[in-house]
Amino acid sequence: MDWDPHDLFSEPGDIGELEPVDLVFLPGDRLVTVVGSLVEQWDTRNGRRLSSIDLNDLRLTSQNRPMYHVTPHRDPGLLGVSVADEPDLHAVDLRTGQERKSLRIRFADNFLTAYFLKDTRYMAVLTSGRILELWSVEPGQQPRRVAAFPKPLRPGAWATGNPSGAHYFLAADSSVTFLRADDPSYRETYEFTESQRVTSATRDGKALFGSPAPESSLAALGRSPLSLTRLDPILWKRHLCKVIGRGLTDDERRGLPGRLPDRICTT
Structure with missing residues (x-):
């Protein structure tokens, strides 16, 4: 599950009337493509399609034209699926094509999309207000927000x-x-x-x-x-001491943001 989440949290580009294609990379040389409500799983070694699911058939929402977000799930063989403007992350089984309702995770009403961290007890969550939050989602416990960027x-x-x-x-x-x-x-x-x-x-x-x-x-x-x-503070310190050959004066310290160590250069 070592992938860059930036695409997940980015708005799709303007591509006219074509629906965007989202890619989800899974372990074991597998790739999932998402076009609208159609989710297809592929073997990247030979190009063979392994499964196909129409999310609309699962009745995850009552919306007429839902916008789905798909992300890898912490449990092998599953996908995390959310619907814009709804608080739930659904677990969809790629093998059976059905939702595993017992694994559904509920966030706040402003939930947009999320993905699991490498420590899968936690998720990074993007809200509809574009605020990035960290949530605890330990199995058997109530999901809760633990941190947020301001x-x-x-x-x-x-x-x-x-x-x-x-x-x-x-x-x-x-x-x-x-x-x-x-x-x-x-x-x-x-x-x-x-x-x-x-x-x-x-x-x-x-x-x-x-x-x-x-x-x-x-x-x-x-x-x-x-x-x-x-x-890299050590690199900054080495360059600073090489250039000026001394520590910082009180006036120089006041002109810099943040807290500095008492002693920077040894000479």
């Missing part, structure tokens, strides 16, 4: 990742924030002086590609280069 996501200007377990990050606007779904008190944040339009990030969130956001001073000057930012 600002709504702007289309095409952010990146997310799940480096390991319950560890999750969001890079957007003027910051990169790391949270742990299994430890709501944990929060590690890197602040930038300018808002960024983040294009992509490495899987561990320690390096970002981006450019100044339209409202930033660099963009106002007509300079919006794509740059690589590495979130």
